[in-house]
Amino acid sequence: MVNLFIGIDDTDNLDSPGSGVLADQLSRELHDNGLALCTAITRHQLLVDDRIAYTSHNSAMCFSAICDESGVGDLIDYAQKFLQTYAVIEADPGLSVVVDNGHFDRKHLISFGYKTKRCMVDKQEAYDLAKMLGAHLSEHGGSGIGVIGALAATGLRLSGCDGRYRGWHQMGRAGEVTTAGWLAGHDFIDGVVADDGTCLDDKATVMLTESNLKTVLLNGCRIVPVANDATSTCQPCWKTLSRSMMKRF
Incomplete structure (x- = not known):
């Protein structure tokens, strides 16, 4: 083969x-x-x-x-x-x-x-x-x-x-909060990675910016890119990227 x-x-x-x-x-x-x-x-x-x-x-x-x-x-x-x-x-x-x-x-x-x-x-x-x-x-x-x-x-x-990667994935409602571990538990996601290249811990909280998300190819893996949510006041929280933000990949 x-x-x-x-x-x-x-x-x-x-x-x-x-x-x-x-x-x-x-x-x-x-x-x-x-x-x-x-x-x-x-x-x-x-x-x-x-x-x-x-x-x-x-x-x-x-x-x-x-x-x-x-x-x-x-x-x-x-x-x-x-x-x-x-x-x-x-x-x-x-x-x-x-x-x-x-x-x-x-x-x-x-x-x-x-x-x-x-x-x-x-x-x-x-x-x-x-x-x-x-x-x-x-x-x-x-x-x-x-x-x-x-x-x-x-x-x-x-x-x-x-x-x-081609295609969008319905993961919930915009504004919902989940964890990096829950996202990475899907068979089409290898991990969740921040802007600085850090792979998020499974317990890290992630807010869904939109109901759909897209994966990208990074370090040979299929990942969900996220950005720091500066509006979060209660705990460190990350957010998935919007459609317009995804255009940089």
């Missing part, structure tokens, strides 16, 4: 389901067809610049997967056909599949991912890196610039410290 990172980008237009929806559908179909066991999807924010032809926010999607080594080729073929079928005609979709065999230059791929958050990058740089790493990288329509974000997303996911 081998570990894979699968990235897609630029599959949509303003009127179609976003790349996150397609990533979710692709991961389910890979599972349903016995091609891979897939994990949750992360959204990675890339550079926002008027010179970049992105749809709305210039974000790319990635999920990891496990499959039989002999089935990697079939998985790639399926993913390519999937994008050709479901990506909108006006889009510039790209696909990246990286086999994490422990022998490729992880540092270089991660560095590329972070570079796309700060700088303009061209397709050739992405293709050159993919070739050096032995990763699959392909474009499936339009200008194909989605290959940049697709490859970047795999590097950012591999870093273990970038991105928001």
